[in-house]
Amino acid sequence: MKKAVVSGIGHDRPGIVAGFTQVLFRHGCNIEDSSMTILGPEFAMILIISMADTVSEEAVAADLEVLEKELGLSVAFKPLQLPAAPAAATNNLTPYMISVSGHDRTGITYEVANLLASFQINITDLNAQSITGEADSSVYIMMVEAGIPQGFDFGPLETAFKDLETTLGIEIRYHEIEPVAL
Amino acid sequence: MTVLKIYKYPHPVLRAKCETVTNFEDPTFRQFVQDMEDTMYDCTGAVGLASPQVGNPIRMVLIDVTASGDKTAKKFLVNPEIVQKSKNKNVREGCLSFPEYLANVKRAMKVTVVCQDEHGNNQEYQVEGLEAIAVQHELDHLDGVLMIDRVNSLKTDWIRRQGPSSQG
Numbered sequence: 001m002k003k004a005v006v007s008g009i010g011h012d013r014p015g016i017v018a019g020f021t022q023v024l025f026r027h028g029c030n031i032e033d034s035s036m037t038i039l040g041p042e043f044a045m046i047l048i049i050s051m052a053d054t055v056s057e058e059a060v061a062a063d064l065e066v067l068e069k070e071l072g073l074s075v076a077f078k079p080l081q082l083p084a085a086p087a088a089a090t091n092n093l094t095p096y097m098i099s100v101s102g103h104d105r106t107g108i109t110y111e112v113a114n115l116l117a118s119f120q121i122n123i124t125d126l127n128a129q130s131i132t133g134e135a136d137s138s139v140y141i142m143m144v145e146a147g148i149p150q151g152f153d154f155g156p157l158e159t160a161f162k163d164l165e166t167t168l169g170i171e172i173r174y175h176e177i178e179p180v181a182l
Numbered sequence: 183m184t185v186l187k188i189y190k191y192p193h194p195v196l197r198a199k200c201e202t203v204t205n206f207e208d209p210t211f212r213q214f215v216q217d218m219e220d221t222m223y224d225c226t227g228a229v230g231l232a233s234p235q236v237g238n239p240i241r242m243v244l245i246d247v248t249a250s251g252d253k254t255a256k257k258f259l260v261n262p263e264i265v266q267k268s269k270n271k272n273v274r275e276g277c278l279s280f281p282e283y284l285a286n287v288k289r290a291m292k293v294t295v296v297c298q299d300e301h302g303n304n305q306e307y308q309v310e311g312l313e314a315i316a317v318q319h320e321l322d323h324l325d326g327v328l329m330i331d332r333v334n335s336l337k338t339d340w341i342r343r344q345g346p347s348s349q350g
């Protein structure tokens with residue numbers, strides 16, 4: 001069994017998912033995980049697929065290239081290296097929501113992501129929007145989901161957040177994400 | 183009749199930790215009570231308003247979930263404190279300080295709040311449903327907490343408003 005990651009981005013229109021899944025079905029590829037979203041006018045999808053060792057990756061990639069032309073998509077196909085050992089242990093990470101907001105300006109996303117990376121904090125999801133705020137100003141709101149190790153010392157991170165709040169004129173708040181009780 | 187300006191996010195007054203009200207006879211306070219009433223009833227559909235939203239960071243909110251405009255059901259909660267809460271449920275609420283958005287948040291469906299009224303008399307209210315949601319939302323304002331802070335996902339819990347609905 002081998003795996004690959006397939007992604008496609010293009011102007012949203014009916015038939016993108018059908019086109020993709022038809023190619024995969026024809027080659028006997030199994031979709032293991034998928035994520036799709038629409039941002040502005042663009043549709044984006046990323047799939048993890050698995051296939052028998054006998055399946056030609058080149059043939060799948062070639063058919064996806066045909067789709068690229070037919071549907072006007074940017075398609076990428078990349079064989080996935082299966083890790084010998086499980087990657088970074090994620091089971092002792094606690095999910096946190098870090099919300100960032102302030103008057104819209106360039107560099108907020110980069111500065112926050114860079115700061116989190118410097119604390120070895122892994123971002124698992126990031127969503128952002130501009131909203132209209134006080135006096136019709138444009139306010140940028142970003143929510144970052146991140147896994148934080150148990151026993152993490154928040155002191156230095158809080159200091160770094162405070163510095164960034166002052167430098168960029170933004171607000172940074174965080175809270176643990178409560179698991180949904182079912 | 184004075185309709186006060188409602189401050190929108192990210193105005194800093196919305197993050198203020200509000201001051202306890204001590205002098206109920208103060209003419210400035212008396213006038214503010216009247217202005218707050220005028221302001222809330224001027225906003226169609228509003229079911230609650232907190233003092234910091236109109237630029238005065240004191241611990242007072244006004245609630246009227248009937249949104250009928252006849253003012254008989256209005257409750258001023260001054261120096262309020264929630265003393266009892268039922269279990270949380272997911273609800274969708276709006277805020278006059280984020281007029282274009284609705285948020286999915288968790289709120290208790292029944293709360294008991296002790297407070298004073300606008301004349302300084304001690305009161306205790308047991309409220310439920312929309313009124314309980316409104317009380318919790320408005321009391322958050324007194325601690326500088328906004329609905330954006332109660333959201334767990336921008337993608338699923340932060341919704342651009344389609345049409346008018348109740349807000350506070």
Ligand SMILES: [Zn+2]
Pocket residue numbers: 276277278279319323350
């Ligand atoms: Zn509000």
